[in-house]
Amino acid sequence: MSDxxxxxxxxxxxxxxxxKVGKSAIVSRYxxxxxxxxxxxxxxxxxVRNVVVDNIKVSLQIWDQGGxxxxxxxxxxxxxxxxxxxxxFDICKRDSFExxxxxxxxxxxxVNKYNGFKPEKCVYYLIGNKTDLAxxxxxxxxxxxxxxxxxxxxxLETSAKEATGLILFESITRDMLLKHTExxxxxxISLMYSxxxxxxxxxxxxx
Amino acid sequence: MALAFPPHAIQxxxxxxxxxxxxxGSFIPGFSKEELTTGGTSSFxxxxxxxxxxxxxxxxxxxxxxxxxxxxxxxxxxLSWGGIPVEQRPLVWKLLLNYLPKEKNLHNKIxxxxxxxxxxxxxxxxxxxxxxxVDKTLLNQIRLDVPRTVPKGFSSTKLIQSTILHxxxxxxxxxxxxxxxxxxxxxxxxxxxxxxxLVFLSQYINLYGDLNxxxxxxxxxxxxxxxxxxxxxxNNLKNRFIDFHDGIQKMSIKLExxxxxxxxxxxxxxxxxxxxxxxxSIRWMICLLAREFDYALSTRLWDSYIAHGPxxxxxxIYVCAALLTTKEWATYIKEKxxxxxxxxxxxxxxxxxxxxxxxxxxxxxxxxxxxxxxxxVQESFQNITDQFKLKSLKEQQEQKELEEFVNNINNSNNNNNNNxNSNNNNNNNNNNxxxxxxxxxxIQSQMKIKNNQLSVNxxxxxxxxxxxxxxxxxxxxxQLKEIHxxxxxxxxxxxxxxxxxxxxxxxxxxxxNNEINLLNIQPDDADKELVKQVTTHxxxxxxxxxxxxxxxxxxxxxxxxxxxxxxxxxxxxxEDDNQSDDDELD
Numbered sequence: 001m002s003d004x005x006x007x008x009x010x011x012x013x014x015x016x017x018x019x020k021v022g023k024s025a026i027v028s029r030y031x032x033x034x035x036x037x038x039x040x041x042x043x044x045x046x047x048v049r050n051v052v053v054d055n056i057k058v059s060l061q062i063w064d065q066g067g068x069x070x071x072x073x074x075x076x077x078x079x080x081x082x083x084x085x086x087x088x089f090d091i092c093k094r095d096s097f098e099x100x101x102x103x104x105x106x107x108x109x110x111v112n113k114y115n116g117f118k119p120e121k122c123v124y125y126l127i128g129n130k131t132d133l134a135x136x137x138x139x140x141x142x143x144x145x146x147x148x149x150x151x152x153x154x155x156l157e158t159s160a161k162e163a164t165g166l167i168l169f170e171s172i173t174r175d176m177l178l179k180h181t182e183x184x185x186x187x188x189i190s191l192m193y194s195x196x197x198x199x200x201x202x203x204x205x206x207x
Numbered sequence: 208m209a210l211a212f213p214p215h216a217i218q219x220x221x222x223x224x225x226x227x228x229x230x231x232g233s234f235i236p237g238f239s240k241e242e243l244t245t246g247g248t249s250s251f252x253x254x255x256x257x258x259x260x261x262x263x264x265x266x267x268x269x270x271x272x273x274x275x276x277x278x279x280x281x282x283x284x285x286l287s288w289g290g291i292p293v294e295q296r297p298l299v300w301k302l303l304l305n306y307l308p309k310e311k312n313l314h315n316k317i318x319x320x321x322x323x324x325x326x327x328x329x330x331x332x333x334x335x336x337x338x339x340x341v342d343k344t345l346l347n348q349i350r351l352d353v354p355r356t357v358p359k360g361f362s363s364t365k366l367i368q369s370t371i372l373h374x375x376x377x378x379x380x381x382x383x384x385x386x387x388x389x390x391x392x393x394x395x396x397x398x399x400x401x402x403x404x405l406v407f408l409s410q411y412i413n414l415y416g417d418l419n420x421x422x423x424x425x426x427x428x429x430x431x432x433x434x435x436x437x438x439x440x441x442n443n444l445k446n447r448f449i450d451f452h453d454g455i456q457k458m459s460i461k462l463e464x465x466x467x468x469x470x471x472x473x474x475x476x477x478x479x480x481x482x483x484x485x486x487x488s489i490r491w492m493i494c495l496l497a498r499e500f501d502y503a504l505s506t507r508l509w510d511s512y513i514a515h516g517p518x519x520x521x522x523x524i525y526v527c528a529a530l531l532t533t534k535e536w537a538t539y540i541k542e543k544x545x546x547x548x549x550x551x552x553x554x555x556x557x558x559x560x561x562x563x564x565x566x567x568x569x570x571x572x573x574x575x576x577x578x579x580x581x582x583x584v585q586e587s588f589q590n591i592t593d594q595f596k597l598k599s600l601k602e603q604q605e606q607k608e609l610e611e612f613v614n615n616i617n618n619s620n621n622n623n624n625n626n627x628n629s630n631n632n633n634n635n636n637n638n639n640x641x642x643x644x645x646x647x648x649x650i651q652s653q654m655k656i657k658n659n660q661l662s663v664n665x666x667x668x669x670x671x672x673x674x675x676x677x678x679x680x681x682x683x684x685x686q687l688k689e690i691h692x693x694x695x696x697x698x699x700x701x702x703x704x705x706x707x708x709x710x711x712x713x714x715x716x717x718x719x720n721n722e723i724n725l726l727n728i729q730p731d732d733a734d735k736e737l738v739k740q741v742t743t744h745x746x747x748x749x750x751x752x753x754x755x756x757x758x759x760x761x762x763x764x765x766x767x768x769x770x771x772x773x774x775x776x777x778x779x780x781x782e783d784d785n786q787s788d789d790d791e792l793d
Contacts, residue, residue: 019348019351019352019394020351020355045553046486046546046549046550046553047550048546048547048550059546061546077483077485077486
């Protein structure tokens with residue numbers, strides 16, 4: 001298992017959201033840089049991407065859940081040990097946004113249902129996808145931002161088709177690393193991260 | 208048996224297996240490649256020719272069967288299990304799913320009726336897909352998924368992108384979901400009617416070409432056929448999808464158990480890496496492997512499923528287990544860690560697979576079934592023999608204690624002088640009983656059939672009477688004897704599998720036994736029930752055999768005794784004679 005040493009830390013990220021909002025499209029755009037119409041996702045599809053953020057090698061395990069309610073029932077496996085959650089909605093579909101709201105409320109409320117899925121350990125992002133179809137927009141940026149602010153989570157907009165807004169992966173990785181240093185300040189990764197972070201901030205203030 | 212493998216399936220598998228061995232090396236990567244390298248090209252060509260003639264004769268067989276006025280469904284079922292020629296597939300599937308009756312002259316009438324019935328259902332429920340009058344969320348979900356239904360190998364064909372086809376699928380799925388509200392629609396279900404649609408369309412058009420040949424009449428026919436065949440197929444799978452979560456869970460547990468039997472190392476590795484079977488097997492279970500193989504291969508696999516009969520869903524799990532334990536893949540998986548394993552299992556490299564890989568897959572599924580049978584037989588045997596052994600040992604111990612007691616009394620009465628001796632005796636007796644306890648434990652842990660014979664011997668009289676009275680069905684003693692012997696041989700010599708001959712005999716036997724109605728029980732329980740029955744029968748037979756041998760021994764002893772007595776009688780007069788001679792001499 002020499003491969004297991006090729007990264008410093010491993011994070012699990014899960015995607016939730018109604019079907020056809022573009023969860024798999026965002027993932028395949030990020031992992032393979034491809035955009036295509038494809039079969040619907042049935043069970044958690046699984047992708048791995050290794051990235052380097054602030055000199056720390058991070059392996060991202062990206063779990064892409066099928067949008068069908070019945071697959072949500074198999075959730076405990078899916079959410080176990082997740083460190084990052086992307087709630088994706090389609091900006092042209094009102095109900096997909098409402099679904100994200102209700103999902104966030106119910107899931108964070110019944111956190112203990114899922115093993116090890118603790119909200120304070122998790123980083124949540126709200127993602128509005130399909131900005132390429134902004135003409136048909138049904139969810140305004142303001143209301144999405146309002147929801148995310150009131151729940152203290154970040155909101156980003158993307159277009160998997162036009163490959164915009166994919167900064168979200170890097171952004172969530174940084175946030176997860178920060179959370180990690182908060183939760184376990186003594187671990188070697190945390191030390192590395194706080195060190196690199198301080199030098200970065202030092203440099204930025206310098207220049 | 209209404210189990211995972213009905214007799215016709217086993218028969219077909221044995222034939223496939225023998226065919227595969229005849230052509231080994233050229234197609235199957237798991238086989239030795241010696242033949243290929245030493246045989247050179249000439250033998251390869253001959254083999255291909257042989258194969259062609261083989262498939263031609265199969266084609267002829269199908270043609271003959273289907274040309275009959277009343278089609279023999281049983282032979283068709285057996286023949287179809289090994290694969291159906293492309294041209295005959297649409298008709299054969301309809302026949303095997305009981306959509307069409309075996310009387311050929313009724314076919315047109317029924318097709319017409321069914322078409323009209325379906326039309327009625329569509330007007331009743333679908334109502335032109337007007338969102339005002341229908342279940343909105345259901346139809347919307349189906350509308351999202353239908354354009355995303357892309358059977359493997361059809362990603363850029365005109366057919367799959369055509370809106371006509373999408374509308375057809377939408378109607379079929381919607382009407383079915385409304386008429387089966389307990390299951391209703393779920394993602395992945397769309398792949399199943401899509402497969403039927405392609406097969407039935409292939410009767411009229413080239414699936415990869417343009418769609419000029421399509422006209423309304425064909426489309427209407429195909430749509431109705433697809434709907435009914437899809438419903439009939441789903442009827443067999445209903446149980447496992449009504450409680451979705453539970454059904455999937457059960458299937459993946461069963462899969463895990465089978466993989467464990469076949470490749471313990473693999474299943475251990477998967478568990479250690481945290482790869483829950485459900486993570487990769489859901490898609491296999493829901494789409495019946497249609498997403499894992501090319502259209503040509505998945506339809507071939509479905510030939511076997513449809514020919515298999517109503518329990519094919521159960522058989523499907525064995526196929527999944529065989530798929531997972533594919534040799535090269537298993538060795539790859541064993542070296543990898545979680546992420547790599549899951550990514551691999553979600554994109555199985557089946558692109559270079561051909562029909563023979565599917566044949567081999569089916570053969571391996573059967574092998575796993577045999578492994579399971581063997582382990583179940585052994586388990587059940589052990590359970591029953593353990594009970595026998597324990598009982599007999601207890602009786603022995605009781606007897607020993609009684610003897611001890613009697614001895615002690617005798618000792619104390621008679622041997623007042625030798626107190627020390629009697630103490631020793633007591634100690635010895637205690638030791639004996641302790642060692643008996645140990646023995647019981649030993650036997651519980653390691654049970655051998657030879658011991659079992661002894662135990663049955665000790666209390667055969669009672670047991671035999673009670674067991675025979677509880678089984679009213681006539682048992683074919685001769686057959687049972689044979690099976691019993693072969694089973695003994697196979698368990699003792701630790702063979703990999705029970706020989707197919709034995710299996711067949713067990714199957715034959717089961718048909719005699721009308722007491723258990725196998726159709727009424729769950730296949731899983733049916734297996735256990737069958738094994739239990741067979742093993743109890745075996746034990747009865749063993750008991751009778753031993754009884755006979757005991758009787759024989761008694762007869763021998765008594766005859767020898769009488770002979771001895773006679774000899775004595777004969778010799779005595781001789782002495783008298785001698786004496787009398789002596790007397791005379793005197």
